[in-house]
Amino acid sequence: xxxxxxxxxxxxxxxxxxxxxxxxxxxxxxxxxxxxxxxxxxxxxxxxxxxxxxxxxxxxxxxxxxxxxxxxxxxxxxxxxxxxxxxxxxxxxxxxxxxxxxxxxxxxxxxxxxxxxxxxxxxxxxxxxxxxxxxxxxxxxxxxxxxxxxxxxxxxxxxxxxxxxxxxxxxxxxxxxxxxxxxxxxxxxxxxxxxxxxxxxxxxxxxxxxxxxxxxxxxxxxxxxxxxxxxxxxxxxxxxxxxx
Numbered sequence: 195x196x197x198x199x200x201x202x203x204x205x206x207x208x209x210x211x212x213x214x215x216x217x218x219x220x221x222x223x224x225x226x227x228x229x230x231x232x233x234x235x236x237x238x239x240x241x242x243x244x245x246x247x248x249x250x251x252x253x254x255x256x257x258x259x260x261x262x263x264x265x266x267x268x269x270x271x272x273x274x275x276x277x278x279x280x281x282x283x284x285x286x287x288x289x290x291x292x293x294x295x296x297x298x299x300x301x302x303x304x305x306x307x308x309x310x311x312x313x314x315x316x317x318x319x320x321x322x323x324x325x326x327x328x329x330x331x332x333x334x335x336x337x338x339x340x341x342x343x344x345x346x347x348x349x350x351x352x353x354x355x356x357x358x359x360x361x362x363x364x365x366x367x368x369x370x371x372x373x374x375x376x377x378x379x380x381x382x383x384x385x386x387x388x389x390x391x392x393x394x395x396x397x398x399x400x401x402x403x404x405x406x407x408x409x410x411x412x413x414x415x416x417x418x419x420x421x422x423x424x425x426x427x428x429x430x431x432x433x434x435x436x437x438x
Contacts, residue, residue: 197223198199207214213371214234216364221252221340221388223252223426224271226392227392230277231273231274231275231276231277231301232250232252232257232259232273232274232277232296232298233252233253233271233272233273233274234250234251234252234257234271234272234274235250235251235269235270235271235272236266236267236268236269236270236271236272237250237251237256237268238251238268239248239266239267239268239286242285242287242288242351243261243263243287243410244263244370244438245262245263245284245287246262246263246264246266247259247260247288248260248261248272249261250272250274250377251322257294257295257296258292258294258295258296258297259274259277259295259297259298260295260296260297261274261295261297261298261299262299263361263402266299268350272300272301273298273300273301274296274298274300274301274394275298275299275300275301275310276298276299277296277297277298277363278296278297278298279294279295279296280292280294280295280296280297280347280374281293281294283295284372285289285372286371291367295353298360303385304397308394316428321436326364327367327368327406328367328403328406330365330367330382331367331382331384331393332384333365333383333386334364334365334382334383335348335363336343336360336363336364336383336406337363337410339361340361341358341360341361341412342360342362342379343360343362344362344383344385344386345362345363345364345381345382345385345386345392345393345394346385346392347385347394348362348395348415348429348431349386349391349392349393349394349395349428349429350386350392352415352417352428352429354364355415356415356416356417357411357415358414359413359414359415360412360414360415361410362381362383362395362410362411362431363383363408363409363410363411364381364382364383364395364408364411365381365382365383365406365407365408366379366380366381366403366404366405366406366407366408366409367380367381367382367394367405368405369404369405370379371402374402375400376398376399376400376433377398377399377400377401377402377403378395378396378397378398379394379396379403379409380394380395380396380397381394381397381398381409381411382394382395393426393430395429396427396430396431396432397411397413397414397430397431397434398430398431398432398433398434399411399413399433399435399436400433401435403436403437403438407438408438409436409437409438410436410438411431411434411435411436411437412435412437413431413432413433413434414431414432414433414435415430415431415432416429416430416431416432417429419432
């Protein structure tokens, strides 16, 4: 059932080529079920702000993979862990669409040699490597109006708000755009505690925000959300509208 849900989410990603980019020639696809491991030789490397894109030659053929920003050299032998397949994925940073791409994390020696590598394997398409936000725990006044909540009120008792609309004002402390057709932002407002992870909540939205923005979002609280490949969230706000 989880694989079916993940496939439905991935199928929703729009296929759109930038006008100045030529579509790559079709390549044999080294497909992997979500959560699996893929090994291969790096044939090409392209770095963007939060990701390193790798074209890999594997036993099953060539395929593209994306991992959180890493120092990987052409010709290196790498392993991609917790691989999740995405079809027709559009990279705005590279201005191109990949017929098939694997999102995961570097494993083995490559991960150990990379300062930004996630040795725990907990990173992936929703991991955020850029977190340089001044005073991320600054107090932000609570939103006013029906269903207004603080971060702590949402994360502290998620069961009470499950599938209910909420209004939240907070600072964007982490941000990843254009993943699974959505933008992923973490908000804080000074409430809650880092010790029990109640000071930060994930928000998905079609709208764009920037690190450090103070925004008000209106969305629906979801609990125990599983996007596949081990990427689960105890609580988040989905499909939010953003007011800056």
